[in-house]
Amino acid sequence: MALIDELRNTYVVKKAEPDKTRDQVARTILEGGPATAAALSEKLKITSAGIRRHLDSLVTAGVLTARDPFQSPERGRGRPSKVFVMTDMGREKFEHSYDDLAVAALKFMASKNGEHLVNEFATSRADDLVRKGDAIKNSNKSLLEKSKSLAKLLTKEGYSATSDKLGNGEEVCQHHCPIAHVASEFPQLCEAETKAFSEILGTHVQRLATIAHGDGVCTTFIPNSLTPYSKSRIKEGAR
Numbered sequence: 001m002a003l004i005d006e007l008r009n010t011y012v013v014k015k016a017e018p019d020k021t022r023d024q025v026a027r028t029i030l031e032g033g034p035a036t037a038a039a040l041s042e043k044l045k046i047t048s049a050g051i052r053r054h055l056d057s058l059v060t061a062g063v064l065t066a067r068d069p070f071q072s073p074e075r076g077r078g079r080p081s082k083v084f085v086m087t088d089m090g091r092e093k094f095e096h097s098y099d100d101l102a103v104a105a106l107k108f109m110a111s112k113n114g115e116h117l118v119n120e121f122a123t124s125r126a127d128d129l130v131r132k133g134d135a136i137k138n139s140n141k142s143l144l145e146k147s148k149s150l151a152k153l154l155t156k157e158g159y160s161a162t163s164d165k166l167g168n169g170e171e172v173c174q175h176h177c178p179i180a181h182v183a184s185e186f187p188q189l190c191e192a193e194t195k196a197f198s199e200i201l202g203t204h205v206q207r208l209a210t211i212a213h214g215d216g217v218c219t220t221f222i223p224n225s226l227t228p229y230s231k232s233r234i235k236e237g238a239r
Contacts (some may be wrong), residue, residue: 021054025040026064030160038067067085086216122191127196137199143170147172159178161174181210207219
């Protein structure tokens, strides 16, 4: 019996290891954004065959989906590698901050002529983020440094954010959104969050995509200088 128990325990351990590794692969994409099999293989120190086996399993389970990458005109010949992206189903497996109860509560408030309460709730969350970003807001750092600091703050808040150069400005990407399910029903949350980013950074920002609306990541563009449109809006507001 002891030998049988030992063999059974060994089987359970071996069976659990692939599951743990698959979770690690999924979480890497969740936190780091879309990635190719080669990039994941190098980052996680898993063989090419091993990483593809895990990716195939995650795609079959509906956790990930494979997409063609963006191709620049300068790209050379050759078939581009697929990038693997987290699906809505996959995100739901990692959600932990909000659930259906939050949606139900906000819907209830709105149905009782409490739409203003929903807006106040969204503003309250945004104000809290601004308070947490007070050091960034009052610093004399460059826009690049502020954007990176904002990304770090958002990561602490559970959004797994990164910041990078994009054209004539910076781009903050949130690879995970713990309130996506709620924000899909109440866009006020995203709108208030965008205003909070603008206040923290002290400049105009533009939300390009959101997970709540079905995009792969939430992206916010921060131009290095105000556009003519932005300047005209500021002048109008000053009147």
